[in-house]
Amino acid sequence: MGNPAHPLPTPSTQAGRDGLAVLLERPGRAVVALDFDGTLADIVPDPEQSRAHPDVLPALSALAPQVAAVAVITGRPADTAVRYGGFAGAAGLDHLVVLGHYGAERWDAATATVHAPAPDPGVEGALAELPAVLAGTGAGEGTWIEEKGRAVAVHTRRAADPQGAFEALRGPLGELAARHGLIVEPGRLVLELRPPGMDKGVALEEYVKETGAEAVLYAGDDLGDLAAYAAVEKLRDRGVAGLLVCSGTEVPELAERADLVLSGPAAVAELLHSIARRITQP
Structure with a gap:
């Protein structure tokens, strides 16, 4: 897939290769959606000590201005993910969206506020x-x-x-x-x-519809990300190109459905940075 100076891993499926190609060809019509724990942050014994991998913010800052939107979709409260990710005020992330509690909460970088329904x-x-x-x-x-x-x-x-x-x-x-x-x-x-009624798949589908994206990359690492994988597969049936990325191999159910399996958050950050470089230097 192109420039050897900035190599990109090749997805193992044709659908994944097509998804990556559309993302690179039309980045302004692409959404990049990412889980937090295990995908942008290494899994740690104490969840309160979880923090985004050091390479994540530079990668997102390079990529976000090049694509239609970047969203973090997590089971954590939105403001917790923002703090642990260091997203607030970060360069290039002016339009980042964090969908917390599987999409029940939404934090927008543009306003730095969280919108959420009453607790169940x-x-x-x-x-x-x-x-x-x-x-x-x-x-x-x-x-x-x-x-x-x-x-x-x-x-x-x-x-x-x-x-x-x-x-x-x-x-x-x-x-x-x-x-x-x-x-x-x-x-x-x-x-x-x-509470029932909201999952990462619902959150992702609604956000892709909101943005009118023609391509979506979703990266996750755990069982809760299966719903988002299913959403991408449905979106493909509707003509939206999709790339499914799995961070780590600890959850076989996810890895077996992925188009691209990476070793963990450091590799996810490198993928995002490589995509950004390919967009700006095709």
């Missing part, structure tokens, strides 16, 4: 019961509760048997979520309870 009362009810549920399963030791305002997550990465604790909690947390009208979103050693 089911989250507060589930949070009140959660300590007792964890204690009752015997899997609570070493787990960590993350309050997200519009959702609550239980992390098992610190448990003595992280995967065993994760599996032991799936049933009880599913029952707790159902009692409060919530759903459970499984991830990499984390189970998140949140």
Whole structure:
């Protein structure tokens, strides 16, 4: 695909190669959408210590002015992703959008404000019961509760048997979520309870429609990104070119559907920077 001075990895599928080609040919009609944790930031034991990889901001600052739009779509609260990403006031990111809580919240760099609906009362009810549920399963030791305002997550990465604790909690947390009208979103050693009706696929489809994009790149790393992958596949059926990028290989369900599998956030940042260079120096 072109200039050897700025090599780009070649997608493994024809649909992915077509998606990348359209993005490079018509960047002003392309949306670049990205998950945060595991995609722009390395996974860490304490989610509060998560920060964007050092190469991410320079890559986004180089790419964002060249494309129609860049959006970060995350399960985190929008303002948390903005802080952990260092996005506010960053050069070139004047029109960045962060869609938090799977799209329920929206932060626009242009106004530096978050727009969001009222919190779901089911989250507060589930949070009140959660300590007792964890204690009752015997899997609570070493787990960590993350309050997200519009959702609550239980992390098992610190448990003595992280995967065993994760599996032991799936049933009880599913029952707790159902009692409060919530759903459970499984991830990499984390189970998140949140309101139904919004996911990364819905958020991505709505944003692509809003922008009128003719091409979309989506990069993610976890099970919650499958909905966004499905959205890109539907958009392809409607004539929108798409490129699916997987950050890491820890989630086979995602890697097997991706057009391009990268090693992690550093490689994602390099891809974004390489695309920016190819657009400006074809």
